[in-house]
């Protein structure tokens with residue numbers, strides 16, 4: 001074999017083959033995102049339930065939702081949040097939103113547990129909801145339906161409705177709180193203020209005032225900010241964290 005033949009076969013050819021295969025497979029190489037699990041979809045659905053426009057970085061309509069109850073005190077974009085009509089405890093008018101400033105008057109979602117997500121998706125696209133594709137795109141709606149079917153918990157098992165007290169073990173919760181939540185929220189829960197200087201709201205405030213919101217946010221994370229989701233932990237662990245958080249300062 002001549003020297004120049006050798007050069008082409010062993011040097012130029014492999015290089016060229018590598019170069020062209022790189023071009024051919026580049027889209028696959030560049031887009032190597034691991035597949036998302038069903039559990040991730042459900043957690044995402046839970047965040048959308050909380051505040052879809054926060055999660056998706058969209059604007060909610062300024063007008064009050066047409067299905068929002070006439071006796072309700074809310075108005076504007078917040079009336080487009082699922083939780084505003086169906087509640088943090090998923091019981092709507094039969095739960096914590098039976099009275100008070102978030103009075104709902106609308107049925108809850110507990111009957112939908114375990115139902116076919118395709119059927120739930122149809123309800124979400126119905127006239128009573130009026131979400132357009134520009135508000136919540138199809139693939140995100142599918143995740144909401146998965147959350148409704150597979151992601152709800154029976155809050156009454158973990159919160160005593162008469163007293164707002166967690167049905168949990170505060171001493172177990174202390175270890176979990178200090179190792180999972182304190183890095184962001186502080187050991188006293190006061191590192192992040194959710195409200196304003198005049199009427200601050202801390203972990204301890206939400207835990208006492210709205211234990212259902214606390215459980216929902218601990219399971220799914222806070223929309224639009226980097227907060228972890230504890231959906232893979234047993235719910236009793238979250239009830240324990242709630243029990244401990246109820247001992248933290250609330251102002």
Ligand code: HEC
Nearest residue numbers: 065067068079080081082085106109111112123128144148
């Ligand atoms: C402005 C109030 C309002 C908002 C916001 C709202 N809903 Fe509804 N929802 C209703 C009303 C009213 C019904 C009952 C009427 C009906 O069955 O068509 C209903 C029914 C449902 C049902 C069926 C419950 C059952 O047992 O029949 C599901 C599931 C549901 N909503 C999910 C959601 C989800 C998820 C969101 C957020 C993307 C949402 N809803 C936002 C008012 C609202």
Ligand code: HEC
Nearest residue numbers: 180181183184192193194206214217218222225226227228
């Ligand atoms: C990586 C940081 C981080 C971790 C870890 C974290 N959070 Fe958060 N959390 C945040 C941020 C940021 C906010 C949003 C604050 C805001 O919107 O003003 C938030 C908001 C919340 C809220 C909502 C308050 C409200 O009214 O809007 C609750 C409740 C909450 N966190 C509970 C927890 C609990 C319980 C844990 C531990 C299981 C935890 N968080 C762990 C960063 C974190």
